[in-house]
Amino acid sequence: MAEDDLLAAATGAIVVGIDDSAGARAALTYGIEEAHRRQAPVLAVTIHHSQAAWAPRVATVLDERAVGEVRGAAQQFVDEVVAEQRERGVVAPAVRVGIRTGSPSDVLCRLSARSLLPVIGDRGRGALTSRLIGSVVLGVVVNARCPVLVVHPGDLPREPRG
Template structure:
């Protein structure tokens, strides 16, 4: 009868910071629904010691009319993100919160962000689309194509 090798002893995990700190990415467009999504992500993030990254997406509109040279959609996106951040945190933004603006389309950028995220959080209705839809196109596309779980926050009342 063959002798059985003793199983290797596993060392206990080291105490301290976890090997992986979760990342929650939130789509923010300034709509009441996206503000509620950010509030939910912040609440969940605090319970799970997660990093929370708010992402606002911008692009140049398709237009045949010349745009004023002083207007910048990227600056608008930064302003929206700053206003939403201030409405959620006031003057004390925590170190575990990140703000990011990115050029592109909202669904594509959030789906790309999902590659490194543990969860995507979006509101069910943002700025755009038809008011009668229950689930917006961005939240729908993220739910279908993201590489991580997607939380779709419904309603616009505050948490």
């Protein structure tokens, strides 16, 4: 999905940052429910860091291979959560998958300018680890251009809300 297409998909959508964590699963679950209530689409975005910073000559090959693998894994993740929601009786809206290379907080903040609501999962690494390696949640909450919903891994709803 080209940058313009990604921005168009974020416009008026619930944008959910996803990876393979329990926090991302909870975020996508809440994002789908919120989108159902608002009758809005969902854009599930996974962002990976490029190897270009440390090995520019091999980055092109690695990035092309990584993008294909990441795209497949992200789509499978989304399909699983959508199926779980359907089993719970939640009618999932349209969910598109987007992939970007770069800083997760930067990408999500850029998309927040067009989205209804960014939803992100908190990995719960703790204050010290987040300070040492950075916190996507903190970066998005501080810099987003609209309200942000932060979901913790233990926050998976048991019954459909609303």
